Amino acid sequence: MSYSFTSHERDVFKDLLTERFGLAFEEHRHRFLESGLAGRMEDCGIDSAAAYRRRIENDGDELSRLIDAVTNNLSRFFRNRGQLQAVTDFIVPEFTGGRAISVWVAGCATGEEPYSLAMTLADSLPESADFHITATDISRRALKIALAGTYSPRRARAVSESARTRYFSDDNGRLSVSASLRRRVSFVEHNVIEAPVVHDADLVLCRNVLTYLAPQARRAAIRTLRESIAAGGFLIIGNSETLPRGSGFNAITTPPARIYRRPCPPSE
Numbered sequence: 001m002s003y004s005f006t007s008h009e010r011d012v013f014k015d016l017l018t019e020r021f022g023l024a025f026e027e028h029r030h031r032f033l034e035s036g037l038a039g040r041m042e043d044c045g046i047d048s049a050a051a052y053r054r055r056i057e058n059d060g061d062e063l064s065r066l067i068d069a070v071t072n073n074l075s076r077f078f079r080n081r082g083q084l085q086a087v088t089d090f091i092v093p094e095f096t097g098g099r100a101i102s103v104w105v106a107g108c109a110t111g112e113e114p115y116s117l118a119m120t121l122a123d124s125l126p127e128s129a130d131f132h133i134t135a136t137d138i139s140r141r142a143l144k145i146a147l148a149g150t151y152s153p154r155r156a157r158a159v160s161e162s163a164r165t166r167y168f169s170d171d172n173g174r175l176s177v178s179a180s181l182r183r184r185v186s187f188v189e190h191n192v193i194e195a196p197v198v199h200d201a202d203l204v205l206c207r208n209v210l211t212y213l214a215p216q217a218r219r220a221a222i223r224t225l226r227e228s229i230a231a232g233g234f235l236i237i238g239n240s241e242t243l244p245r246g247s248g249f250n251a252i253t254t255p256p257a258r259i260y261r262r263p264c265p266p267s268e
């Protein structure tokens with residue numbers, strides 16, 4: 001039998017998750033939150049909300065397992081292909097060479113997005129160009145899957161035959177990301193409302209993450225993203241997300257939408 005929360009008990013957890021991770025649980029997501037909480041309590045053998053609250057205060061690993069239970073980590077290879085095509089068409093030509101290109105994928109979930117971007121960049125940059133992607137998330141479970149880099153054929157169905165041949169190997173019927181692609185991507189646990197882990201990034205992707213954040217956390221996240229991007233660098237957010245005015249980015253009007261650029265300071 002799963003635990004039945006009072007609204008006060010539920011709100012204690014809801015407020016904690018909003019304060020620490022920015023996660024918003026509006027009314028229509030209360031059941032999702034309660035079911036995640038109840039599942040964790042059951043796994044811990046705890047039958048009171050107060051005792052579970054004490055557990056997560058004293059046990060960071062349990063807090064992390066709760067995060068895993070109440071975040072939506074859904075992702076897909078080549079999700080919104082139009083945006084990745086825009087990376088090839090509009091952003092790559094702006095990379096002028098010299099130092100290695102630095103990319104941050106914030107809210108990378110189970111890895112499909114950074115690996116798709118790595119394939120896109122490897123296929124569109126000149127062979128001499130070097131790039132590295134730092135991919136971050138708050139969900140340890142998702143990061144573990146991302147790091148393992150092995151996906152069922154069903155999950156990898158959007159990967160073309162040609163990309164499969166070049167960037168994956170067979171692992172007992174599953175598709176395993178090749179070493180050449182893995183060395184381009186590192187995975188780090190990071191909360192996007194805190195100080196950035198990447199600085200002077202040329203490109204940042206933060207797609208379908210802002211939508212799960214409370215308004216104040218969304219503003220903090222946008223500040224973090226801006227701080228991480230070099231002048232003239234690019235930001236791509238989810239297709240159904242928008243940046244408020246005054247965020248410090250210019251929208252690139254070339255389709256597809258949701259590509260922004262951090263302005264360069266005016267030259268003297």
Ligand SMILES: C[S@@+](CC[C@H](N)C(=O)[O-])C[C@H]1O[C@@H](n2cnc3c(N)ncnc32)[C@H](O)[C@@H]1O
Binds near residue numbers: 136142191209
């Ligand atoms: C729906 S998935 C989107 C995955 C991927 N960006 C995509 O578009 O396919 C949202 C991800 O954001 C992560 N997330 C939520 N809040 C976060 C935060 N405060 N910091 C970092 N990641 C967060 C979740 O754990 C989840 O993996």
